[in-house]
Amino acid sequence: MVQPTATRASTDPRPPFVRNAWYIAALRSECGERMLARSVLGVSVTLLRTRSGRMVALRDRCTHRGYPLSEGTLGPDDVITCGYHGFRFDAEGACLSVPGQSGVPGGSDLRSFPTAENGPFVWIWMGDPALADPAEIPAETGFGDPSFRFVSGHVVIDAGHTLIADNVLDLSHESFIHATKIGSREVAETGITSESDEKRWLVRASRVMRDVECPPTYRERTGLRSPIDREQHISFFVPSLYVLDVMVVAAESQHDPATGPRRPYLGKVVYGLTPQSEKRTHYFFAIGRDYAQDDPQMDAAVHEGQLCLIDEDAYAVAVLQRLADEEGPMPEVSTRLDTAALIARRMLARRLRAETR
Numbered sequence: 001m002v003q004p005t006a007t008r009a010s011t012d013p014r015p016p017f018v019r020n021a022w023y024i025a026a027l028r029s030e031c032g033e034r035m036l037a038r039s040v041l042g043v044s045v046t047l048l049r050t051r052s053g054r055m056v057a058l059r060d061r062c063t064h065r066g067y068p069l070s071e072g073t074l075g076p077d078d079v080i081t082c083g084y085h086g087f088r089f090d091a092e093g094a095c096l097s098v099p100g101q102s103g104v105p106g107g108s109d110l111r112s113f114p115t116a117e118n119g120p121f122v123w124i125w126m127g128d129p130a131l132a133d134p135a136e137i138p139a140e141t142g143f144g145d146p147s148f149r150f151v152s153g154h155v156v157i158d159a160g161h162t163l164i165a166d167n168v169l170d171l172s173h174e175s176f177i178h179a180t181k182i183g184s185r186e187v188a189e190t191g192i193t194s195e196s197d198e199k200r201w202l203v204r205a206s207r208v209m210r211d212v213e214c215p216p217t218y219r220e221r222t223g224l225r226s227p228i229d230r231e232q233h234i235s236f237f238v239p240s241l242y243v244l245d246v247m248v249v250a251a252e253s254q255h256d257p258a259t260g261p262r263r264p265y266l267g268k269v270v271y272g273l274t275p276q277s278e279k280r281t282h283y284f285f286a287i288g289r290d291y292a293q294d295d296p297q298m299d300a301a302v303h304e305g306q307l308c309l310i311d312e313d314a315y316a317v318a319v320l321q322r323l324a325d326e327e328g329p330m331p332e333v334s335t336r337l338d339t340a341a342l343i344a345r346r347m348l349a350r351r352l353r354a355e356t357r
């Protein structure tokens with residue numbers, strides 16, 4: 001069985017991360033006129049918006065002695081001055097001048113990384129720039145669909161990204177980890193169907209529940225009461241983008257057609273699981289809904305509720321990360337509900353191998 005990268009032996013020659021892929025690097029709202037420092041796939045980058053409004057990502061280590069450029073200054077002419085000894089760079093990363101001499105030494109330019117803006121996020125491409133095509137960012141996020149209103153945020157989790165992928169791909173944990181919010185016993189009791197699309201590095205999994213309990217969070221947000229019909233449809237783009245389409249609606253079995261059609265409540269749960277390092281992960285989220293569109297109180301409740309859910313998951317995966325660090329990998333027993341997570345692990349291993357060929 002393929003083991004998570006977090007528990008691979010350090011002698012493994014494969015690079016621990018897929019690099020030729022779009023990763024979410026920041027919320028667009030974080031990126032203004034100041035340089036933002038962020039570690040992505042173990043690499044320090046700085047994100048900045050030029051005067052003309054273009055997003056730029058540069059290696060955040062000065063080529064002189066490695067001081068972070070994000071500790072320096074960004075001038076009104078988009079010139080970055082290193083805060084240590086004064087190397088100056090333009091927004092493309094080209095070194096313009098160094099102190100104490102007229103010429104610029106070879107190798108002084110900074111590496112720059114392709115970026116894209118899509119939905120509430122800034123995305124970054126850490127691999128071969130020639131392969132970066134923003135059109136490949138999946139449309140399944142729903143960011144282009146005006147019927148969804150999104151609330152977004154970002155936290156950092158003390159666990160490797162593969163442990164978090166396991167978590168979000170097996171939603172039976174909702175019945176236990178999130179029992180007081182979005183879980184009900186039926187989630188863990190209902191089987192899933194799964195499929196994969198190797199060309200898109202995509203794993204899909206679906207769970208369809210009928211006549212089930214309406215969990216507290218859905219009761220509060222929609223006014224629905226048990227029983228409900230409930231669906232979960234996951235699309236996971238290996239290695240890092242997760243989209244969950246959810247639907248809750250009054251149970252058909254209880255519905256009186258004379259009262260008109262049932263109103264389904266649709267939601268989108270988008271996660272960007274971007275490794276900060278092998279054992280820490282940026283957890284970007286955008287939660288969409290097709291109801292209560294102009295309700296700032298609902299925005300706040302969704303944002304707060306999502307942070308609480310992530311907190312519950314973060315505790316579990318951090319425990320697993322700590323145990324993996326202390327004890328190394330252990331043999332696992334898997335069930336049918338693990339199918340999507342196992343497909344994703346194998347796909348990640350193939351994608352890593354494909355990059356090293």
Ligand code: FES
Nearest residue numbers: 062064065082085
């Ligand atoms: S480290 Fe940047 S100028 Fe010296």
Ligand SMILES: [Fe+2]
Nearest residue numbers: 177178309313
């Ligand atoms: Fe969870």
